[in-house]
Amino acid sequence: MNTDHVEYTSFTGWVDPPTDPRPALDEDIDCRVAVIGGGINGMSTALRLTERGQDVVLLEAEFCGHGSSSRNAGQLAGAPGGDLQLLNLLSRKKMPGMMRLAEHAAHHVEDFIAKHDIDCEYEPTGNAFAAVSRGQMGRVRRVARIVTRAGGHVEVGTAAELGIPRGFVGGMREVIGGRMNPGRFSLGMRRVLLDSAARVFEQTKVTDVVRDGEQVVVTTPHGRVRADHVVLATNAFAGEWDITPRNLSVPIYVVEVETEPIDPVRIAALGWTSGMGLVTQHAIMENYRLTPRNTIVFGVRRLERGTSYPLPEKVPDRALVEELAGAFALRFPSLADVALDRAWGGWIAITSSWLPVAGRVGDNVHYSIACNGHGLAQAPYVGTLVADAIVDDELPEDLRTLWHDEPRFPRPIMMGRAGLRTIWAVDRFNDRVNGSRRRARRG
Numbered sequence: 377m378n379t380d381h382v383e384y385t386s387f388t389g390w391v392d393p394p395t396d397p398r399p400a401l402d403e404d405i406d407c408r409v410a411v412i413g414g415g416i417n418g419m420s421t422a423l424r425l426t427e428r429g430q431d432v433v434l435l436e437a438e439f440c441g442h443g444s445s446s447r448n449a450g451q452l453a454g455a456p457g458g459d460l461q462l463l464n465l466l467s468r469k470k471m472p473g474m475m476r477l478a479e480h481a482a483h484h485v486e487d488f489i490a491k492h493d494i495d496c497e498y499e500p501t502g503n504a505f506a507a508v509s510r511g512q513m514g515r516v517r518r519v520a521r522i523v524t525r526a527g528g529h530v531e532v533g534t535a536a537e538l539g540i541p542r543g544f545v546g547g548m549r550e551v552i553g554g555r556m557n558p559g560r561f562s563l564g565m566r567r568v569l570l571d572s573a574a575r576v577f578e579q580t581k582v583t584d585v586v587r588d589g590e591q592v593v594v595t596t597p598h599g600r601v602r603a604d605h606v607v608l609a610t611n612a613f614a615g616e617w618d619i620t621p622r623n624l625s626v627p628i629y630v631v632e633v634e635t636e637p638i639d640p641v642r643i644a645a646l647g648w649t650s651g652m653g654l655v656t657q658h659a660i661m662e663n664y665r666l667t668p669r670n671t672i673v674f675g676v677r678r679l680e681r682g683t684s685y686p687l688p689e690k691v692p693d694r695a696l697v698e699e700l701a702g703a704f705a706l707r708f709p710s711l712a713d714v715a716l717d718r719a720w721g722g723w724i725a726i727t728s729s730w731l732p733v734a735g736r737v738g739d740n741v742h743y744s745i746a747c748n749g750h751g752l753a754q755a756p757y758v759g760t761l762v763a764d765a766i767v768d769d770e771l772p773e774d775l776r777t778l779w780h781d782e783p784r785f786p787r788p789i790m791m792g793r794a795g796l797r798t799i800w801a802v803d804r805f806n807d808r809v810n811g812s813r814r815r816a817r818r819g
């Protein structure tokens with residue numbers, strides 16, 4: 377695969393930044409609820425609070441949609457993220473709640489797109505846990521049993537039965553969800569927010585959050601916000617202030633790349649008739665999806681740990697882009713000559729349980745972050761539920777599974793650089809073993 381002319385971008389390949397950034401906060405103001413972070417999580421919280429008659433201020437360091445919300449692969453999942461076998465082992469009782477939350481979250485986003493007529497190329501194709509080997513297919517079957525037992529809606533089949541490319545053995549289709557252009561979705565949500573009654577300040581980086589009596593004071597370079605409630609919705613960027621719970625999550629940088637436009641006849645020859653997004657069953661997944669511009673966007677495979685705050689603006693590492701290109705050529709041998717056009721990445725927050733978390737510190741500092749790699753569906757839904765929890769002073773049913781009254785989290789294991797490198801090495805070892813087996817079978 378030719379990687380000579382890749383454009384490395386520090387934002388996203390899906391959209392250009394908005395041309396109308398809102399001015400920064402430049403005075404001291406009061407409000408009922410201050411939301412910090414204008415990703416799809418924080419924007420959804422602010423929108424719901426506004427809908428419910430609250431006086432809301434949203435503070436965003438860059439522009440709304442600047443974070444992973446605009447940078448992700450656009451695969452709207454209808455099942456929880458993370459290692460579902462491990463989750464089932466450690467948190468079996470939570471599985472039905474997680475399953476319900478995941479499916480409701482995907483429907484919530486679909487309803488939002490329809491209600492606000494957001495032009496984000498959404499197609500309800502579903503997504504597939506795709507197996508690259510017989511070993512992975514066994515895992516897919518075990519995961520499907522767990523998901524079904526927890527009340528989820530999935531179908532298991534061969535590649536031909538599911539309409540996924542012939543380079544895969546088969547997989548599990550999440551019936552609910554689909555694929556979209558996440559940049560357009562995030563900027564579409566930004567437009568709805570700017571048209572709402574919420575007071576939105578972009579280019580406003582919060583530098584501290586402290587309690588002052590019954591209220592909370594949020595400090596920015598040119599003004600303060602005094603609020604009755606604060607919601608921390610900064611995703612991977614959490615951790616800069618003392619008030620953030622310790623070990624809430626670790627920041628991880630992940631990468632997507634995009635091919636040049638491919639001849640539709642060659643795409644049709646792949647057998648990818650369903651158009652579903654694919655997620656492999658490696659410990660660190662690879663994801664692949666088609667776009668309406670006849671390209672394939674794919675990525676992840678390696679997780680890079682952020683080690684200090686503030687997290688840097690980054691472009692993807694060239695070596696990783698080469699590695700992703702090599703993986704693509706393996707999974708899509710007939711397209712091995714296609715060139716890569718673009719590469720970008722973003723910071724996500726991973727929790728020690730790999731589950732999204734939400735909770736409260738004291739009575740009035742709420743957090744709702746760390747939807748791991750599945751936040752496109754879950755971050756807006758959880759954000760909306762947190763808003764309802766603030767207004768009603770009662771937890772909505774779907775929030776209970778994630779909720780932490782005591783903000784205590786264990787240190788995440790295997791999330792240091794050495795641990796992540798080990799997980800990557802195990803995946804590569806399994807790939808090599810599966811490759812040898814495949815070659816032996818072919819003769």
Ligand SMILES: Cc1cc2nc3c(=O)[nH]c(=O)nc-3n(C[C@H](O)[C@H](O)[C@H](O)COP(=O)(O)OP(=O)(O)OC[C@H]3O[C@@H](n4cnc5c(N)ncnc54)[C@H](O)[C@@H]3O)c2cc1C
Pocket residue numbers: 412413414415416417418435436437438439440441442443444445446447448449450451452453580581582583609610611612613614630631632675720721722723724745746747748749750751752753754755
């Ligand atoms: C490459 C990549 C691929 C992914 N693929 C998928 C996928 O296919 N499907 C899926 O479901 N999920 C995917 N994800 C995950 C998903 O994008 C995230 O879980 C989701 O976008 C999280 O939304 P958020 O609003 O919590 O965070 P973000 O979008 O990161 O928003 C946080 C915001 O907080 C702002 N902020 C930070 N610090 C401050 C501060 N001090 N003051 C003010 N503002 C601040 C940031 O500027 C940012 O705009 C992917 C993520 C990445 C990076």
